[in-house]
Amino acid sequence: MSINIEISSIFGRYTNNxxxxxxKGNTVGECVQDLVGQYPDLxxxxxxxxxxLLYSYEVYINGKSAYPNEMAKPVKDGDKLNIVMLIQGx
Amino acid sequence: MLTSAExxxxxxxxxxxxxxxxxxxxxxxxxxxxAGAGGLGSPVAIYLAAAGIGTLRIVDHDKVELxxxxxxxxxxxxxxxxxxxxxAATKLRKLNPNVKVEAVAxxxxxxxxxxxxxxxxxxxxxxxxxxxxxxxxxxxxxxEIPFFHGAVYGFEGRVMTVIPRKTACLNCLYHxxxxxxxxxxxxxxxxxxxxxxxxxxxxxxxxxxxxLLTDRLLVYDALKMTFIELKVKKDPNCKHCGNP
Numbered sequence: 001m002s003i004n005i006e007i008s009s010i011f012g013r014y015t016n017n018x019x020x021x022x023x024k025g026n027t028v029g030e031c032v033q034d035l036v037g038q039y040p041d042l043x044x045x046x047x048x049x050x051x052x053l054l055y056s057y058e059v060y061i062n063g064k065s066a067y068p069n070e071m072a073k074p075v076k077d078g079d080k081l082n083i084v085m086l087i088q089g090x
Numbered sequence: 091m092l093t094s095a096e097x098x099x100x101x102x103x104x105x106x107x108x109x110x111x112x113x114x115x116x117x118x119x120x121x122x123x124x125a126g127a128g129g130l131g132s133p134v135a136i137y138l139a140a141a142g143i144g145t146l147r148i149v150d151h152d153k154v155e156l157x158x159x160x161x162x163x164x165x166x167x168x169x170x171x172x173x174x175x176x177x178a179a180t181k182l183r184k185l186n187p188n189v190k191v192e193a194v195a196x197x198x199x200x201x202x203x204x205x206x207x208x209x210x211x212x213x214x215x216x217x218x219x220x221x222x223x224x225x226x227x228x229x230x231x232x233x234e235i236p237f238f239h240g241a242v243y244g245f246e247g248r249v250m251t252v253i254p255r256k257t258a259c260l261n262c263l264y265h266x267x268x269x270x271x272x273x274x275x276x277x278x279x280x281x282x283x284x285x286x287x288x289x290x291x292x293x294x295x296x297x298x299x300x301x302l303l304t305d306r307l308l309v310y311d312a313l314k315m316t317f318i319e320l321k322v323k324k325d326p327n328c329k330h331c332g333n334p
Contacts (some may be wrong), residue, residue, distance in 0.1 A: 001287065008309075008311055009244075009245060047244060056267060056269045058264075063318075063320055064321045065323060068265075084309060084320065085246075086269055087243035087246060087274075088274075089218055089243065090130045090215075090216035090219075090270070
């Protein structure tokens with residue numbers, strides 16, 4: 001099972017500057033848990049106390065939004081996930 | 091009708107296939123609302139003025155501070171302490187005296203947003219906070235005028251164009267999500283890139299050229315030097331543009 005999560009350069013400080021990270025899982029949620037398992041410092045940045053993504057992030061599977069219930073969305077071998085932070089600066 | 095001076099001034103863009111004098115006349119008759127005269131508002135306003143947009147209405151309540159000058163290129167040291175919109179208007183009028191610049195030093199609120207936008211043909215979102223971005227998104231939908239979204243953080247940017255009733259809106263993208271308003275990191279080249287893309291979208295829309303950045307979010311990561319596109323679907327239950 002090979003799924004890649006692409007993260008922004010902003011998070012490079014938590015992942016030794018790895019910005020494309022291979023993960024395992026059958027759902028977005030499982031993949032995200034695998035991601036934060038590999039890089040525990042990401043957990044407090046991405047997830048709330050219940051283990052769900054904070055509202056300030058969107059997940060895309062192969063370029064398409066996973067909203068709503070993104071953590072439950074199934075993924076398959078070869079999929080690419082993007083975790084995108086909501087930004088508001090002008 | 092374009093004057094001989096305007097024909098000379100805009101000669102290189104009139105030469106673009108599909109643009110022509112007709113396209114230039116469309117720009118001349120357009121009224122653009124630019125929300126924010128900061129990091130994004132500066133390049134947006136500069137390039138729309140240079141292109142010959144007829145009227146730019148720029149709204150911002152802030153005053154120029156020293157810490158703005160790394161990115162807000164319409165403002166200079168001599169402007170510190172003055173209202174951003176007047177600083178911007180002075181430069182833009184010098185850049186292109188043909189453009190009418192309306193400077194409004196007010197805060198955009200629920201109460202005045204519709205009146206401020208008034209008879210403008212489009213809204214450029216160059217704000218620095220989500221509540222006002224959402225407010226302007228709703229205003230654009232109510233008035234059925236396009237909304238050109240841009241945002242920056244550090245070396246990253248986002249851009250999306252909204253055509254009300256036809257394409258996904260800002261709230262289809264973010265689903266009422268909010269983040270605390272706080273001081274954010276940014277270097278001037280990031281809003282320069284993002285603001286120029288917003289201005290490009292405005293010009294394309296007005297002239298009627300190319301494909302707009304609709305139903306897709308452009309994610310710019312300057313540290314990777316990548317632009318990726320993510321598909322955004324119009325949400326039928328969206329509180330702003332749907333029919334919940």
